[in-house]
Amino acid sequence: MKIDKLLYSIAMLFLLTAASFGQQVKTDYDRSANFGQYKTYSWQDVNTKDPLWVDRIKNDVDAALTAKGWRQVPSGGNISLVATEITTTQPTLNTYYDNFGGGFGRRFRGGGFGTSTTTVDNYKVGTLVLDMVDSQTQKMVWRGSASDALSNKSDKNIKNLDKGVQKMLKNFPPGEPKK
Numbered sequence: 001m002k003i004d005k006l007l008y009s010i011a012m013l014f015l016l017t018a019a020s021f022g023q024q025v026k027t028d029y030d031r032s033a034n035f036g037q038y039k040t041y042s043w044q045d046v047n048t049k050d051p052l053w054v055d056r057i058k059n060d061v062d063a064a065l066t067a068k069g070w071r072q073v074p075s076g077g078n079i080s081l082v083a084t085e086i087t088t089t090q091p092t093l094n095t096y097y098d099n100f101g102g103g104f105g106r107r108f109r110g111g112g113f114g115t116s117t118t119t120v121d122n123y124k125v126g127t128l129v130l131d132m133v134d135s136q137t138q139k140m141v142w143r144g145s146a147s148d149a150l151s152n153k154s155d156k157n158i159k160n161l162d163k164g165v166q167k168m169l170k171n172f173p174p175g176e177p178k179k
Helices: 001-022 053-069 154-168
Strands: 024-029 040-047 079-097 115-134 140-149
Touching: 040 053, 040 154, 053 079, 053 154, 115 154, 140 154
Parallel strands: 040 079
Antiparallel strands: 024 140, 079 115, 115 140
16 A cells, blocks of 8 residues: 555656646747848847856857858847846645545545645746847847756756757747738
8 A cells, every 4th residue: 555655656746847847938029020131140138147158048049040041240230139047936836645545445444535745845947038139120029938947957957058949949030921
């Protein structure tokens, strides 16, 4: 009986962990923007609490945009890029059940109601928001964000950053404007 409880608790832990730590990527863009006219970009700003991440963010975004045929220029690019890193703490509830009741076989062994214990665990989520602003009109034309749970291991966070930027810019630039 104790093994059943342990296996159930472990299965629930894996299920909750998988659901709460999956990377989320979102993009949106101005449907009237003609992305075919944009070929160059310049960095306007990278806002992050950790200065080590400035070059990491720039390098990942630069590599993805270069692969799309865009070219970085020191200033005056068609698009101005602004990247913002945001870190938040998210709670997750873990409920563990003990002494399951009911069931036919349990009637003869003293079945009954079980008890449960719920604990709150907090984990940090890092989000990178990348904004693209038309340098001529000063109008935002594209926004992407990638969120993932942060690890205590820097290498894992760097790998997640790269994966997030790749996912964010996978379908970039968006299709032709719809008329």
